[in-house]
Amino acid sequence: MIATAIAFYLFAGITVAAGFMVIAARNPVHSVLFLILAFFNSAALFVLLGAEFLALILVIVYVGAVAVLFLFVVMMLDVDFRDLREGYLQYLPVGALVGLILLVELLLVLGAWIVSPDAAGFAAAPAPAISDVHNTRALGQLIYTQYAYLFQAAGLILLVAMIGAIVLTLRHKPNVKRQVIADQVGRTRDQAVEMKKVEPGQGL
Known part of the structure; x- marks a missing residue:
């Protein structure tokens, strides 16, 4: 029991510290590396809880695919983070509004769960044995x-x-022709097809 408690506090402390460094690190590559460290320690916590399936999924899917993909994307994208930091104030009202809406929705979900008459029955439902x-x-x-x-x-x-x-990293270049889906869908046959009458001997 003592060894299990020591392992739990060790992995939990590293997970919390790594999660804080994900948002505190200035270099995005370092943030992704700290995220991978947090995933590994979270997987160790799942092993301690007896949830080996979650631990394997966390390592294989998130560490082996998602986090490594994030690392390659961050390293390959030529994003000027200085410009992003300078223009974030103009998006602050919209971001605050979206965050407030999400907070209200989460509070509604939590309140509905608390006042629901079936919540007490779900919470008191006996959990089956691990062997069953x-x-x-x-x-x-x-x-x-x-x-x-x-x-x-x-x-x-x-x-x-x-x-x-996507919104933060999407940048439109002025000299690049963009695809407009509405114009393509609304195009008629007369706009797409042009009939030419070629006289004999005037072809290529």
């Missing part, structure tokens, strides 16, 4: 029954984060 239900099935039952709303809220937060990352 294997890891993956138990995880699915928890996520899609008791924590379904929280699971949807986490997906919404990830969607907002993805859109924010």
Whole structure:
């Protein structure tokens, strides 16, 4: 028990410190490396809890694919972070509004969960023994029954984060021709096809 507690506090402390360094590091490459460190220690915490499936998924999917992809993208993109820091104040009202809306939605979800008459029954439901239900099935039952709303809220937060990352890094070059979907969809046959009458002997 003492060794387990020491390992838990060690991995938890490193995870919290690495998470703080992700947002505090000035170099984005260092931030991604700290994120990988946080993922590894989170996987170790899942192993201590007996959730080996989550630990393997965290290492294989997030560390092996997502975090490494982030690292390559950050290293290959020529993004001037000084310009991004100078212009962030103009997006501050919109960002504050979006954050306020998300906060209200999360509070509504949490309040509905607390005042729901079925919440007490879900919380008091006895958990089956580990030997009766294997890891993956138990995880699915928890996520899609008791924590379904929280699971949807986490997906919404990830969607907002993805859109924010695209907006922050998307830069339009003035001399590059862009694709306009509305013009392509609204184009008629007369605009796309032109009939030419070629007389004999006037062809190529």
